[in-house]
Amino acid sequence: MNAAAPAPRLSPVLAWLRREALPLAAMLLLLCAARDSLANHYQVPSGSMQPTLQPGDRVAVDMRAYGLRLPFTDVQLLGTGRPQRGDVAVFDSPAEGTRLIKRVVAVGGDRVELHDGYLSINGQPLQQAPANEAFGSKQVRLDLDQGGGPDINGITLPEGKLLVLGDHRGNSFDGRFFGLVDADAVYGKALAVYWRRGEGPQWQRL
Template sequence: MAKNEKPPGLRGWLRSEGKSLLVMLVLLTVARTSFANHYVVPSGSMEHTLMPGDRVAVDMSAYGLRIPFTDTTLIERDRPQRGDVVVFKSPADGTRLIKRVVAVGGDRVSVIDGHLSIDGRPLASAGAPDVEWFGAHRADLNLDAGGGPDVLDATIPAGQVLVMGDHRGNSQDGRYFGLVPADALYARALGVYWRSGEGPVWKEL
């Protein structure tokens, strides 16, 4: 800058740097809507796995890379698996929900008194009836409000999933609003990184 030259000021700085700033903001927005984000748990429908107020890291690209702000998938990735904790819009009213995928296409599912069986096999053991295992995924059930509606020997069609809350008697889930298209799930929860009363944590889901 010459000796008598005035600083460019805010307007001049915006003219020179504003374009780069705008590009950076767009890239950050794309990254947030396409790859990683977070979700704040609003209710107790997933207790004891998730508690109200939990902040959950989610992978927005787990089931496919989408054009930001749309449902258009550019690149297919994984398919939803039993036990995944997922984020999606309720088929009933469009509210954003977080629930567990408990059954996928081809599964024959029953839910009796809140306890789940897939293809005739209970997911909980007699010694630990409030813990269900979906492969490596553990669901710690809350049955203090009962088990909610039963499901009797239903087969899930291809391309659909049944989602339920782990607080089986206190969850508005697929037993009320029906099955959810697998393609409608737009994020998979990875873990809890903040819990009220504890602060920073990492509880993998």
């Protein structure tokens, strides 16, 4: 009786793929999913958020702050919060889809006025000092060296909408130009500057 034939051996390439490449691919996929759904970073392209953010700043972004999404999609699996006044948020421009970073200054139901770069929300001026506003306990320094930009003569935001502005009020392409932003479309909340050009690593909370 003939002995059973030996089982065919995997080629060295297939053996390497099974042993090394597949685990590496799985790890990279998990890392990409975590970056897409949990935490990410953003590089500031312009001076529209000066003095809070400078061009070239690298910013840590919490992708879970306003909802946990299915990786690589916009499908929200779990609501974890809503954008609040004073938050620095990352979102896509309603005008052209460019990813932007701006400050949320008003939420659904708020009545907004903006004159000479200074906000009033629901009849309450936010100005605390020259070039300074308060969003609750959060103090925000403004840049008004190019004026305040276009005024807003009283609008009330529908529920589910946000008004976003740059802190450099006279040099910001923001909600005064492209309109209101859907709260559900905001990707994440900017937490801190972790790298600034010329200064290196740091952790400057926003």
